[in-house]
Structures are given as C-alpha cells and as structure tokens.
Amino acid sequence: MRRILATVAVLAMLFASAACTSDGAKEEPTGAKVDVGVIAIIDVAPIYLGKEKGFFSKRGIELNLVQEQGGGPIVKGVLAGKYQFGFANVTSLMAAQSDGAPLKGVASGVASTGRAGRDFSAIVVKDGSTIRSAKDLVGKTIAVNTLKNIGDTTVRQSVRKAGGDPRTLKFEAMPFPTMNGALRSGKVDAIWVVEPQLSEAVVSGAEVLASNFVDTAPDLTVALYFTSNDTIAQSPDLVTHFTEAIKESLQYSEEHPEEVRDVVGTYTPINDTVRIGMILPNWPQDINRASLDTVAQLGREDGIFKKPPALDQLLP
Incomplete structure (x- = not known):
C-alpha cells in the first residue's frame, strides 16, 4: 500500500512539474x-x-x-x-x-x-517633371503595387484634395522595387512608394509630390x-x-x-x-x-x- 501511495505521489509531482514552469506559469x-x-x-x-x-x-x-x-x-x-x-x-x-x-x-x-512630406508613403515624380502638384496627375499613369487597392484609393484622394478629377487617373501594377526604374525610364509618370523604396527614389533624384496616406485620414x-x-x-x-x-x-x-x-x-x-x-x-x-x-x-x-x-x- 505504501508503494502504491508513493508511486501516486511521484506521478502527481511529475504532472505538476510538466504543467508549470519555475515561476508558476503554464508552459x-x-x-x-x-x-x-x-x-x-x-x-x-x-x-x-x-x-x-x-x-x-x-x-x-x-x-x-x-x-x-x-x-x-x-x-x-x-x-x-x-x-x-x-x-x-x-x-x-x-x-x-x-x-x-x-x-x-x-x-x-x-x-x-x-506628417505631410514626412510620411513613409508618398507619390513621387522624377526630377524636372512638369507635374508639380497632385492635381497635375489628371490623365497620367501612376505605378502601384496592386490594382484596386489602398494605393490607387489613397492616390485618388490626394488628387481629389488638390482639386483634380481622380476618375481620369491610370494605374499600372508593378513590384515596389522596380518602380523607381520605371519612373526614371519614363514608363510611368509617377509612382506610389513606401519605404525603403521611397528613400531610394529620393536619393536618385526623384521628388515627393504628395503624402497620400496623410491626405486620406489623420x-x-x-x-x-x-x-x-x-x-x-x-x-x-x-x-x-x-x-x-x-x-x-x-x-x-x-x-x-x-x-x-x-x-x-x-x-x-x-x-x-x-x-x-x-x-x-x-x-x-x-x-x-x-x-x-x-x-x-x-x-x-x-x-x-x-x-x-x-x-x-x-x-x-
């Protein structure tokens, strides 16, 4: 009988040890x-x-x-x-x-x-572009990473806020890392990028046109x-x-x-x-x-x- 009770006690200790860590929390x-x-x-x-x-x-x-x-x-x-x-x-x-x-x-x-102009997301144009404000994007082609998504919705809002007609915008889907090259080559008129591709574009001479997330909502x-x-x-x-x-x-x-x-x-x-x-x-x-x-x-x-x-x- 003593052996049985001792065995039960040992098993109980093992189960208790398995269920808790040293500080009493569950594993x-x-x-x-x-x-x-x-x-x-x-x-x-x-x-x-x-x-x-x-x-x-x-x-x-x-x-x-x-x-x-x-x-x-x-x-x-x-x-x-x-x-x-x-x-x-x-x-x-x-x-x-x-x-x-x-x-x-x-x-x-x-x-x-x-913060406008200091956000991690922006619409960017190349240096020397005739596009000087979001309103000037009317009828232009903008690169976004995926279509019918937060990129084109927030870009449209920047254009709308600047007094332009967002219905005239054209969007082209491409991966973020390839956008700066497409902008420099003239394949697109503007790009929507986030960091680190935003800083890469700016370092290569591109200019921030608008902060689309800031234009959308605080x-x-x-x-x-x-x-x-x-x-x-x-x-x-x-x-x-x-x-x-x-x-x-x-x-x-x-x-x-x-x-x-x-x-x-x-x-x-x-x-x-x-x-x-x-x-x-x-x-x-x-x-x-x-x-x-x-x-x-x-x-x-x-x-x-x-x-x-x-x-x-x-x-x-």
Whole structure:
C-alpha cells in the first residue's frame, strides 16, 4: 500500500512539474511552425525584429516569413491554408471580407506618421517633371503595387484634395522595387512608394509630390496582421501567442528605431544612405477605427467593395 501511495505521489509531482514552469506559469507550446505572408517593405520590420529578438520562439512559434508582392496574394494564401497568418493593407482585407472571406484581424500592422512630406508613403515624380502638384496627375499613369487597392484609393484622394478629377487617373501594377526604374525610364509618370523604396527614389533624384496616406485620414491605420476563422477555431492558443508576440514586436520597434533601420537591410537590399534616411512609420498597438471608416467609404466610391465592409467582424 505504501508503494502504491508513493508511486501516486511521484506521478502527481511529475504532472505538476510538466504543467508549470519555475515561476508558476503554464508552459508555452513548443515547435509550432508558422508561415506568415509579408511584403518586403519597412511596414513589416517589427515582425522580422520580433523573430530576431525571440519574441515568437519564446512562445513556441517557429516563424517562417514568406514575401509576396502585395496584400491580395497574401489574403489568398491565408484563405487557402498556405499561411497561418498574413500582413495586408486594410483595403485588401476589407475587399476580401465584403466578398464573404472568413478573415479576422489580430493586431495592428502599421500606421501613417500623419506628417505631410514626412510620411513613409508618398507619390513621387522624377526630377524636372512638369507635374508639380497632385492635381497635375489628371490623365497620367501612376505605378502601384496592386490594382484596386489602398494605393490607387489613397492616390485618388490626394488628387481629389488638390482639386483634380481622380476618375481620369491610370494605374499600372508593378513590384515596389522596380518602380523607381520605371519612373526614371519614363514608363510611368509617377509612382506610389513606401519605404525603403521611397528613400531610394529620393536619393536618385526623384521628388515627393504628395503624402497620400496623410491626405486620406489623420494617423491612418494602413495594415493589419490577420488570420482565417478556421485557424482561430482550430488553434486558438496559437492565435493568442502570435498576437502577443506581434504586439511585443510593435512596441519594441517603436522604442528602438535604430534596430528597425538595421533589420530592414536583412530582408530587402538597401545601402547605408537609404538606411539612415528612411522615414519610419508608426507602429501603434491601437487601431484607428475612424481612419478605417474613411478608407471603407473611399473604397465604395472607387468601386473596390461590392458591399460595405463589416468592420466590426473584421477588426479584433
């Protein structure tokens, strides 16, 4: 009988040890391989920095970051199960949600600085261009990374704010890294770029024409990290741990701008001049709901959304 009781006591101690860490907290799951769709722009620096700092691994997440051209392919990848999580601009997510896609934001992604001429996003023209204001873009061709998305919607808003007719604009889709070459060669009249490609263009002689995010809404929430409803239902703990890790990454990035500048060079090639001169965005943990209401309204006017997006269902 004593042997039985002793065995039971040992087993109880083992179970208690397995359930708790030395500080009494529950052990985090280990070895969860997670694929995340991202874009090679400054916006996603926090997730790269968070991976480097171990914010994900300490929560049992083995992070694999896969680069795509824009939010549209990432949304499709998450819906198809290619990625457990993704980073996409709010227009991509609203468009998918209004079409019935089962998606849910889990955290803020990136936000505008709110400073005209000093934002991480801008409409750019080459040096010596006859285009001197956003109003002069009427009838011109502008490069954006994907069509019918946040790029053309916010560029239209800059033109509208300057007194031009946004319906006359022509857009051409191309990857951010190729835009500066297309501008210099005259293939397009203007480009919409974000950092680090914005600083690369300026360093090569291009001129900032307008800050399209600032023209659209004060302190615009530009993008979100998101997942599918299936992932939320099947792996709620994983979603919780990923969300905690990305929020810690956002806060760390806000507090360590020089480390942000360094990490950008690990996933997209930049020189020291661009690295030092880049305009960093804001990475708040809070989502600016009022700014998203504005984007939703503009998207409806532009014909991007078939029906009004249900933001209460999309936002965390």
